[in-house]
Amino acid sequence: MRLDKYLKVSRLIKRRTVANEACDAGRVLVNGKVARASYDVKEQDIIEINLGSRPLKVRVLKVSEYATKESASENYQVLEG
Numbered sequence: 462m463r464l465d466k467y468l469k470v471s472r473l474i475k476r477r478t479v480a481n482e483a484c485d486a487g488r489v490l491v492n493g494k495v496a497r498a499s500y501d502v503k504e505q506d507i508i509e510i511n512l513g514s515r516p517l518k519v520r521v522l523k524v525s526e527y528a529t530k531e532s533a534s535e536n537y538q539v540l541e542g
Contacts, residue, residue, distance in 0.1 A: 462524050464489065464508075465498035470526070472533040473510060473519065488512055507540070517542035 462470075468480040468489070483489050484498040490509040491500055502508075506521045518541040528536060 462502050462526070463498060464491065464496055464500040464502050467502040467524060470528050471536040473517070473537070483510065483512060515542055
């Protein structure tokens with residue numbers, strides 16, 4: 462799944478266009494490297510999002526096409542933030 466879509470489905474970023482712009486601006490890192498919106502997210506990837514005052518660091522636990530509001534947080538584990 463594309464990185465921008467994963468960020469939206471997992472509700473780490475509310476809208477896909479915002480996720481896409483954050484990737485283009487270099488504010489999203491995957492495994493320590495700046496990632497493009499088209500990056501293919503895999504389980505166990507470490508995603509760092511630098512939006513706002515507090516950076517957020519999460520580990521991808523599973524990649525699913527759809528997630529409800531309640532199950533969205535099961536897709537990742539917060540490491541820092």
